[in-house]
Each structure stands twice: as structure tokens, then as C-alpha cells.
Amino acid sequence: RKEVEQDPxxxxxxxxxxxxxxxxxxxxASQSFFWYRQDCRKEPKLLMSVYSSGNEDGRFTAQLNRxxxxxxxxxxxxxxxxxxxxxxxxxxxxxxSFGAGTTVTVRA
Amino acid sequence: NAGVMQNPRHLVRRRGQEARLRCSPMKGHSHVYWYxxxxxxxxxFMVYLQKENIIDxxxxxxERFSAEFPxxxxxxxxxxxxxxxxxxxxxxxxxxxxxxxxxxxxPGTRLTVT
Numbered sequence: 001r002k003e004v005e006q007d008p009x010x011x012x013x014x015x016x017x018x019x020x021x022x023x024x025x026x027x028x029a030s031q032s033f034f035w036y037r038q039d040c041r042k043e044p045k046l047l048m049s050v051y052s053s054g055n056e057d058g059r060f061t062a063q064l065n066r067x068x069x070x071x072x073x074x075x076x077x078x079x080x081x082x083x084x085x086x087x088x089x090x091x092x093x094x095x096x097s098f099g100a101g102t103t104v105t106v107r108a
Numbered sequence: 109n110a111g112v113m114q115n116p117r118h119l120v121r122r123r124g125q126e127a128r129l130r131c132s133p134m135k136g137h138s139h140v141y142w143y144x145x146x147x148x149x150x151x152x153f154m155v156y157l158q159k160e161n162i163i164d165x166x167x168x169x170x171e172r173f174s175a176e177f178p179x180x181x182x183x184x185x186x187x188x189x190x191x192x193x194x195x196x197x198x199x200x201x202x203x204x205x206x207x208x209x210x211x212x213x214x215p216g217t218r219l220t221v222t
Contacts, residue, residue, distance in 0.1 A: 098150035
């Protein structure tokens with residue numbers, strides 16, 4: 001079983017739409033949770049950390065459910081520039097475990 | 109403030125040759141991590157190093173792969189006798205000592221084995 005599983009998509013949405021997707025992780029001892037963004041196989045860039053209480057950063061909202069080992073990301077009012085692959089990332093002591101990514105394409 | 113630097117950005121090697129990938133961490137960062145991304149897959153942890161020490165190499169293939177982070181100079185990921193299956197993007201990340209979760213990634217080296 002993969003450590004982090006994501007729906008690969010793609011999610012094709014019009015500008016202004018809301019898109020949501022999630023991931024599950026297998027290691028219940030995981031301590032930290034993140035969403036990264038990766039454009040065209042470039043380096044991953046941290047989008048946001050995910051906290052148990054849920055957190056928001058502008059148009060992005062992340063939720064964590066430790067009991068179900070489930071993390072979600074919601075993007076409101078999608079922009080063309082949001083087109084990317086979104087990586088669900090889970091951290092242990094120092095290792096980051098990456099999902100294979102969910103591809104989002106926002107069309108005009 | 110320069111970010112994590114990796115070179116070369118693209119590397120082509122024939123089967124059986126050696127590949128050397130270099131990573132210079134961000135200024136003030138003493139922890140370096142190497143990850144590999146195969147086509148259509150997520151990044152996979154390979155090795156975690158601090159200056160002159162390998163902390164965890166559990167993600168490294170047992171043969172042909174080695175890594176170092178000397179007291180002076182960049183971290184080096186070395187792949188001996190490359191095979192086609194080694195073709196991948198290799199990303200280096202660094203973090204400040206006290207916050208290992210704040211890993212900043214370099215642009216990666218894309219290795220192609222012909």
C-alpha cells in the first residue's frame with residue numbers, strides 16, 4: 001500500500017469554479033501535513049501546511065481528519081494560474097512522503 | 109538570498125557511466141535531503157545528510173548509489189554504472205537545523221540514461 005494516495009485527476013474546471021480533492025495516508029504516526037504545488041515537473045513548492053483545526057490561506061482551504069487519515073484541499077474562485085499538480089505530503093521525523101499528485105487544469 | 113542550487117540541471121549518461129549530481133543548500137541550512145521522482149510517480153525519499161554525516165539512507169538503493177555532504181562544498185549524489193531505470197528527476201532539499209519540516213527544494217537534476 002502506498003504511504004500517500006491521491007486521485008490523479010485530472011480535474012478540469014472553468015475559471016471561477018471551486019475544486020476540491022483529497023488524499024489518504026497510511027502511517028497513523030505521521031506528524032505533519034502539507035500541500036505542495038508542482039508545475040510541469042519543476043521543483044515542488046510549499047503551498048500550505050495543514051492543521052487539525054483546518055486552515056485557510058486566501059482561496060485555499062485545507063482540512064485534516066486524523067481519525068480517517070484523510071487530508072483535503074479546496075480551491076475557491078479558481079484562476080488560470082492555479083493549473084498545476086497538487087502534491088499531498090505527509091511528514092514523520094524528517095522524511096516527507098509524497099503522493100503522486102492531483103492534476104488540476106483551469107480553463108478560460 | 110539564493111535558494112537551493114542544483115547542478116547540472118540536465119544530465120545525459122550512457123549505460124554504465126557514472127553520474128554525479130550536486131546540491132548546494134540554502135545559506136544557513138545544514139540539513140540536506142535527496143528525493144527521486146520517477147515518471148508519473150511522487151517524490152521518494154532517498155537520503156538525509158548533515159555535514160559529514162549520513163543520518164538516514166534507508167531510501168537509497170543498496171548498490172551503485174552513494175551520497176555525501178562534506179564539511180566544505182556541496183552535497184553529492186553519486187550513481188555508478190547507471191542503468192535506464194535510473195532515469196528520473198533528482199531533487200535536493202535543505203532545511204535549517206531546528207525545523208526539519210521546512211524543506212526547500214532545488215530545481216532538480218533530470219538524469220537521462222541512454
